[in-house]
Amino acid sequence: MLNPYLPNLTVIKKITQENDLNDIKTFKLAFKNSNKFRDFKYRCGQFAELSLFGVGECPIGIASSPSDNFLEFTVKKVGMVTTALHNCEEGEIIGVRGPYGNGWPIERLESHDIFILGGGFAFTTLRSLIKYILHEENREKFGKLCVIYGTRDPGELLYKYDLRTWATRDDIQVIPTIDRASNGWVGRVGFPNQIIKEVASDTENSLAIICGPPIMIRFTIPILVKLGFPPKNILTSLEMRMKCGIGKCGRCNIGNKFVCKDGPVFSYKELQNMPKEH
Amino acid sequence: MKGRIFDKAQLSEFIDDLIKKRKVYAPINKDGLTCFSEIKSSSEIYFDFQSKLSSKEILFPRCETLFTYKRVDGDVKLEEMKVKDEEIVLFGVPPCEARGFILIDKAFSSGEFQDVYYLRRRENTIIIGKSCQYPRNTCFCTSVGGSPFGREGVDLLLHDLGEKYLLEIVSKKGEKLIDYIQKYENAAETDIKMVQRIEKVAKESMKTRLELKNIEEKLDNMFEDPLWKIIYQKCVGCGVCTYLCPTCYCFDMFDEQVTSSEGKRIRIWDSCQFPLFTLQGSGENPRPTGKERMRQRMMHKFNYYPKNYDDIACVGCGRCIRECPVNLDIREVLNKIMTQ
Amino acid sequence: MLMVDSVQTMRKIAKRLLEEKSVNLIIGYERGTLPFRTTPCFISDVKEVDRLIWDVTCENNLAKYLKDRGEKIGILAKGCDARSIVACIVENQIKRENVFIIGLPCSGVIDRKKVESELNGKEILEATISDDEIILKGEGYNKRLPVKGFLDDSCVSCKHRNPPLYDVIVGEKVLEEMGDDEFISTSKIEDKSIDERWEYFTNELSKCIRCYACRNVCPLCYCEECFVDQNMPTWLDKTDNISDIMVYHIVRVFHTAGRCVDCGACSRACPLGIDLRSITQKMVKLVKELYDFETGLMLEEVPPLATFKQDDPQEFMK
Numbered sequence: 001m002l003n004p005y006l007p008n009l010t011v012i013k014k015i016t017q018e019n020d021l022n023d024i025k026t027f028k029l030a031f032k033n034s035n036k037f038r039d040f041k042y043r044c045g046q047f048a049e050l051s052l053f054g055v056g057e058c059p060i061g062i063a064s065s066p067s068d069n070f071l072e073f074t075v076k077k078v079g080m081v082t083t084a085l086h087n088c089e090e091g092e093i094i095g096v097r098g099p100y101g102n103g104w105p106i107e108r109l110e111s112h113d114i115f116i117l118g119g120g121f122a123f124t125t126l127r128s129l130i131k132y133i134l135h136e137e138n139r140e141k142f143g144k145l146c147v148i149y150g151t152r153d154p155g156e157l158l159y160k161y162d163l164r165t166w167a168t169r170d171d172i173q174v175i176p177t178i179d180r181a182s183n184g185w186v187g188r189v190g191f192p193n194q195i196i197k198e199v200a201s202d203t204e205n206s207l208a209i210i211c212g213p214p215i216m217i218r219f220t221i222p223i224l225v226k227l228g229f230p231p232k233n234i235l236t237s238l239e240m241r242m243k244c245g246i247g248k249c250g251r252c253n254i255g256n257k258f259v260c261k262d263g264p265v266f267s268y269k270e271l272q273n274m275p276k277e278h
Numbered sequence: 279m280k281g282r283i284f285d286k287a288q289l290s291e292f293i294d295d296l297i298k299k300r301k302v303y304a305p306i307n308k309d310g311l312t313c314f315s316e317i318k319s320s321s322e323i324y325f326d327f328q329s330k331l332s333s334k335e336i337l338f339p340r341c342e343t344l345f346t347y348k349r350v351d352g353d354v355k356l357e358e359m360k361v362k363d364e365e366i367v368l369f370g371v372p373p374c375e376a377r378g379f380i381l382i383d384k385a386f387s388s389g390e391f392q393d394v395y396y397l398r399r400r401e402n403t404i405i406i407g408k409s410c411q412y413p414r415n416t417c418f419c420t421s422v423g424g425s426p427f428g429r430e431g432v433d434l435l436l437h438d439l440g441e442k443y444l445l446e447i448v449s450k451k452g453e454k455l456i457d458y459i460q461k462y463e464n465a466a467e468t469d470i471k472m473v474q475r476i477e478k479v480a481k482e483s484m485k486t487r488l489e490l491k492n493i494e495e496k497l498d499n500m501f502e503d504p505l506w507k508i509i510y511q512k513c514v515g516c517g518v519c520t521y522l523c524p525t526c527y528c529f530d531m532f533d534e535q536v537t538s539s540e541g542k543r544i545r546i547w548d549s550c551q552f553p554l555f556t557l558q559g560s561g562e563n564p565r566p567t568g569k570e571r572m573r574q575r576m577m578h579k580f581n582y583y584p585k586n587y588d589d590i591a592c593v594g595c596g597r598c599i600r601e602c603p604v605n606l607d608i609r610e611v612l613n614k615i616m617t618q
Numbered sequence: 619m620l621m622v623d624s625v626q627t628m629r630k631i632a633k634r635l636l637e638e639k640s641v642n643l644i645i646g647y648e649r650g651t652l653p654f655r656t657t658p659c660f661i662s663d664v665k666e667v668d669r670l671i672w673d674v675t676c677e678n679n680l681a682k683y684l685k686d687r688g689e690k691i692g693i694l695a696k697g698c699d700a701r702s703i704v705a706c707i708v709e710n711q712i713k714r715e716n717v718f719i720i721g722l723p724c725s726g727v728i729d730r731k732k733v734e735s736e737l738n739g740k741e742i743l744e745a746t747i748s749d750d751e752i753i754l755k756g757e758g759y760n761k762r763l764p765v766k767g768f769l770d771d772s773c774v775s776c777k778h779r780n781p782p783l784y785d786v787i788v789g790e791k792v793l794e795e796m797g798d799d800e801f802i803s804t805s806k807i808e809d810k811s812i813d814e815r816w817e818y819f820t821n822e823l824s825k826c827i828r829c830y831a832c833r834n835v836c837p838l839c840y841c842e843e844c845f846v847d848q849n850m851p852t853w854l855d856k857t858d859n860i861s862d863i864m865v866y867h868i869v870r871v872f873h874t875a876g877r878c879v880d881c882g883a884c885s886r887a888c889p890l891g892i893d894l895r896s897i898t899q900k901m902v903k904l905v906k907e908l909y910d911f912e913t914g915l916m917l918e919e920v921p922p923l924a925t926f927k928q929d930d931p932q933e934f935m936k
Contacts, residue, residue: 002391003358005345053347056531083850095356244529252556327741330890331890512658515834518887532855546858604658605656
């Protein structure tokens with residue numbers, strides 16, 4: 001019997017500051033045992049439990065794409081474990097347990113136009129998905145790809161280097177946007193749920209993926225429904241307090257589903273049939 | 279029904295024999311507190327109606343180390359606390375608690391991942407249950423799919439026939455254990471008939487009978503019911519009901535630093551009734567008050583778990599009723615739900 | 619006044635309060651679901667006042683339920699409960715004008731664990747309760763027990779049986795009986811040697827399963843985030859190591875200094891019967907000795923750990 005509570009040991013290879021406030025960093029990890037990494041087959045939208053030995057664990061969405069040959073996590077400093085992680089230096093060893101969760105349903109996304117709406121810090125697993133779709137082996141399997149990514153201000157946009165690269169491509173429409181006009185920002189101003197109204201097309205046959213703070217999701221889903229996206233085609237990734245990540249410790253349930261095991265990706269149709277407890 | 283007959287002395291002999299080769303856990307009385315503990319002699323066994331702390335903690339300890347870590351030259355070494363490969367006998371488990379293990383088994387073994395700590399211990403353990411002849415008013419095992427003489431989850435079942443005991447063989451594991459002990463007589467037809475008689479009497483003496491058919495369907499539509507706001511008022515939000523429950527298995531994990539370079543990852547019992555149970559890093563809490571947490575407890579036991587595993591996650595042992603500091607009675611709650 | 623007569627008076631008061639809309643809710647006691655239990659009840663409908671009862675099994679400290687209620691509440695309060703209410707008002711957790719205290723002069727509540735021990739754990743099938751006697755019937759037994767012999771230890775040495783603060787009192791005040799040693803629960807420990815004390819505390823506290831019933835039934839344990847759950851920094855761990863367990867109990871007792879009224883709710887709530895009052899009462903005794911202060915007797919008195927006086931004892935600063 002495999003022990004699912006034992007973390008794999010990884011080395012922090014590179015730490016990238018992602019935002020001006022410097023409370024969000026991307027950690028590039030390499031498995032100490034490359035065999036274990038080969039077995040760590042993950043899908044976009046899955047997460048892993050990162051172990052800071054002596055401090056604890058935290059569940060973090062995987063930000064790299066399965067097509068990458070490295071593992072990346074983007075972590076915001078909010079509590080005890082994430083603070084300890086932010087205090088780490090390159091070369092230090094942390095643990096990784098996973099991959100867990102159901103991930104974005106790639107099979108359902110293939111052959112369709114995809115509209116991605118991201119808000120704030122929640123863009124991490126969306127970035128994984130976008131990188132995957134844009135990969136030369138995969139791009140032709142998917143239809144149009146439109147990404148609207150909004151943050152409070154320009155300094156909070158993650159993956160600025162990716163956003164710049166994507167802007168040069170013609171097989172993806174990327175619209176970074178900020179909540180309120182800011183000095184030096186020449187891009188869009190406004191919320192993703194307003195901008196989607198301008199770019200949405202052929203919504204009955206397209207999928208919309210939305211990740212962001214609960215308030216953004218609450219206000220955006222009705223707009224998507226009004227635009228004609230079928231509820232089963234509106235996908236989101238839920239956040240919950242997690243510990244085991246494998247559906248055993250009992251705390252991340254919404255109704256009879258566990259966010260760590262049956263999620264974190266759920267469609268709006270599924271959410272409609274679940275208790276309003278998230 | 280197949281089994282062996284023991285008189286009191288022979289039963290003690292049998293248990294002392296088991297102790298020679300295996301770890302044996304049985305109910306004991308330590309200054310008035312009854313619980314399951316390892317025994318070194320059959321004389322330590324204390325048979326009472328129900329121990330205060332259930333046998334759950336033998337297979338699912340309140341606190342256990344999952345692994346240790348050591349930092350050495352910039353590297354980290356992990357060592358798993360492997361469950362010892364030794365045979366364990368869990369003796370004197372009432373049928374309700376044995377059924378509780380079945381329910382925990384389902385949760386811990388289902389899906390892609392297995393809880394190796396609990397399941398290895400479970401594999402290594404032979405459960406010798408003891409049938410319950412005198413259910414109390416707070417017992418309602420028959421209302422939730424169990425029975426005072428239930429055979430679910432036990433390998434052998436001990437029946438007290440007054441002057442003698444009948445040890446009934448229930449599973450292959452139990453059969454294997456008892457097979458080599460030839461000196462005890464096989465149960466006679468009259469003994470078996472007596473067990474059947476006392477079983478019938480015990481079942482009929484069950485005073486609390488709750489009508490819970492369709493409770494899962496009923497609860498499907500009750501998530502927003504105003505009932506929860508009324509029920510939870512007197513609950514003080516402690517963890518007594520969940521900790522004493524033979525079917526509750528929620529746990530927490532945390533790291534303990536022993537020295538600056540060494541430490542352990544530990545898991546402990548947790549409770550959905552504690553306010554931080556679902557608190558997110560962002561500060562959001564989907565269950566901010568006792569009302570949501572009370573609802574979660576009832577929904578999990580009688581709606582969510584049944585949806586996943588086709589069984590009610592309650593064995594009707596009545597501990598939560600007897601030990602709740604404010605006498606919040608699950609039977610009352612269930613009746614209110616069924617009559618809503 | 620006999621408790622049974624008090625019940626009628628109490629119900630009349632509750633009825634009047636609800637009818638006149640002086641309060642939105644009455645918090646009191648009603649018959650429990652087991653023969654020997656009462657349970658807290660919350661009544662807002664005047665038709666339900668007959669649910670209210672009052673007898674020697676009314677063991678819960680109802681002051682617990684007052685915090686964070688914006689409305690005006692009528693609450694039934696024994697002497698100790700009323701002291702808890704005063705302490706909560708002094709600490710700004712309850713507004714005086716939001717609470718209508720229906721005072722219950724009290725001669726003590728039963729310790730259920732003592733009764734269970736007397737019955738050797740046999741189930742109680744029927745209980746008849748009067749002011750000085752409880753008649754218990756079960757399988758093969760019929761016992762009459764004197765209430766005085768089975769009172770909770772906190773009641774045996776209680777010095778404040780009458781609520782020090784109330785808006786109306788039910789019946790006549792009772793005599794404040796002076797027990798021989800009001801701090802007997804802790805002085806019996808003080809009589810032991812250091813090694814004996816350590817052994818006693820280790821034996822008692824190693825039973826603890828950290829269910830927090832003791833903390834949660836206490837009206838003065840109202841922190842939004844208990845020190846037990848804080849993790850930046852982490853004060854203590856939650857293992858079953860006796861050190862962790864002891865730290866929890868010791869720190870909790872320190873947090874009750876000058877605030878505990880020795881109502882006994884914590885030790886009654888403990889499912890394992892841990893002798894918590896041997897520790898909690900020590901703090902009550904220390905506060906009395908050092909600062910001549912007893913919690914919850916006067917609204918105007920500031921608790922000693924919330925203020926300082928020039929003549930505060932300073933032995934530790936020598």
